[in-house]
Amino acid sequence: MFRMAIAATALSLTLATGGFAGEQYVDGTGYAVSGYDVVSYFDLPQASVGEAQPAPLKGKADYTAEYNGARFAFASAENRDRFLDDPAAFAPQYDGHCAYGVAKGGKVPGNPNLWRIVDDKLYLNITRNVVGFWEEDIPGNIDLAEQNWDGIEPDAASDRKIPDFTATTPN
Template identity: 75%
Template sequence: MIRFPLKAAALSLVMATGAFAGEQYVDRTGYAVSGYDVVSYFDLPQAALGQPQPTPAKGLKQFTATYNGASFAFASAANRDRFLADPAAFAPQYDGHCAYSVAKGGKVPGNPNLWRIVDGKLYLNITDRVVGFWEEDIPGNITLAEGKWGGIEGAAASRDRIPGFRASVPD
């Protein structure tokens, strides 16, 4: 029968393209990463451990793209185009959830102002206190998170609000 090979081929294609990724965290702005331009993070200097990171650029409504079922906003057409060339290179790890919470086996939102790029990947955390725990052993926490992510990735995205963070819709 032809049906089975076609279904198997379709399933292989879906798995190869990452369509089984978990649900992206989207807050009340309606955008992933609260409407911040994920490409802009990669153009910022990173602060030393224990210091606040620079603020990424806010995205604009006229420059958007969809990835992993969510809308991402960008500060410019150039940043949107960089994203579209390789979305997985810019999208935050763990579908925008807090990297430390994933290391502990859960899904809570990631705060777009509490970030770090490690080995070319964007990680978010939820609160300043959690950033402290994350920074105590970033490589170890990434290893733990990678081990736990497969078991929680398919669970629904967090619907929690980010404590102490005030989201605003992109202009």
């Protein structure tokens, strides 16, 4: 409990001092990453490039944490505590926006079911077609996204819906 209080205090100080300029993408569920447990991605085996990834765990309303101005949901108290120990290690890159979209210079939603972990960082994409473009040159697309991010991070979060995705609120 003490450790969680310290993590929450540190997080509050970081947010209050403007450590994060952009806004986390939050859809109609009211949760970042559509209520999926961001820690669960790191416990899943990754599929090979060109294959669909396994499904992450859905978070529960009983296990939440605030980070970067958004509420994250977790499948268990243990996953929430892991997140609170180092939120930046688990939160998706580009505030949950599509990594390929950022590489192209804009903010569009990231679909929580279209993901890849590269160098211990979680990246989301918007559609299956976009995943194909992203996977043609993952390192090059990350480089482009990193170059673009400083210029678009302060922009408001996307307010678009994720195409072909039905979000359900964590229970």
